[in-house]
Amino acid sequence: MEERDADYCPHFHRAIELIGRRWTGAILQSMLGGQTRFSDIRDSVPGLSDRMLAERLKELDEIGVVNRCTETRDVNYYLTDVGRQIQPVMDSVAVWAEQLAGQAPPLPST
Amino acid sequence: MEERDADYCPHFHRAIELIGRRWTGAILQSMLGGQTRFSDIRDSVPGLSDRMLAERLKELDEIGVVNRCTETRDVNYYLTDVGRQIQPVMDSVAVWAEQLAGQAPPLPST
Numbered sequence: 498m499e500e501r502d503a504d505y506c507p508h509f510h511r512a513i514e515l516i517g518r519r520w521t522g523a524i525l526q527s528m529l530g531g532q533t534r535f536s537d538i539r540d541s542v543p544g545l546s547d548r549m550l551a552e553r554l555k556e557l558d559e560i561g562v563v564n565r566c567t568e569t570r571d572v573n574y575y576l577t578d579v580g581r582q583i584q585p586v587m588d589s590v591a592v593w594a595e596q597l598a599g600q601a602p603p604l605p606s607t
Numbered sequence: 608m609e610e611r612d613a614d615y616c617p618h619f620h621r622a623i624e625l626i627g628r629r630w631t632g633a634i635l636q637s638m639l640g641g642q643t644r645f646s647d648i649r650d651s652v653p654g655l656s657d658r659m660l661a662e663r664l665k666e667l668d669e670i671g672v673v674n675r676c677t678e679t680r681d682v683n684y685y686l687t688d689v690g691r692q693i694q695p696v697m698d699s700v701a702v703w704a705e706q707l708a709g710q711a712p713p714l715p716s717t
Contacts, residue, residue: 512704517627579710589696594622600689
């Protein structure tokens with residue numbers, strides 16, 4: 498594909514769409530909060546199904562954000578180094594989420 | 608829906624999935640870079656079609672992140688106050704995108 502703009506960064510594009518994929522942000526938030534067990538992560542995100550959680554954890558594992566560890570009978574999921582490095586992103590999104598929620602209703606378009 | 612976890616924040620969930628919607632991050636990045644004309648925004652994001660850009664701008668307008676302004680013959684799009692407040696989110700995603708791209712390939716799962 499032709500590169501039409503030097504400012505456009507495929508890494509940025511990939512990262513932001515990964516983070517915003519349905520449920521992924523909430524799953525990462527839960528894991529940053531310390532959850533490691535499948536059932537605990539699932540229970541911390543209202544509406545998240547087993548199937549969707551398994552799919553998202555598999556994706557995050559494949560790109561190196563999450564490690565899947567089998568310990569005795571349990572399966573646990575841990576954030577990798579680069580997974581933990583996402584904390585500032587989550588913090589800035591949380592701030593902006595409140596700004597977005599707190600703004601006055603938008604004026605009609607002209 | 609039952610609230611199962613006090614840490615779960617619907618505002619956060621809404622914001623992060625908005626930001627990560629396909630093309631939205633790149634569009635916001637382009638507008639933060641100063642683009643206001645439809646064709647200029649489109650041309651700054653490789654692969655973005657007129658139809659998708661129009662759809663995303665409409666969504667962003669409806670939630671108050673973007674204002675659509677008709678000026679003489681041109682239509683321009685401007686970030687609102689809360690739209691511009693997304694800059695720190697974009698900055699932190701850009702940092703993490705490079706960390707993600709630069710990491711060693713993930714080890715196979717255990």
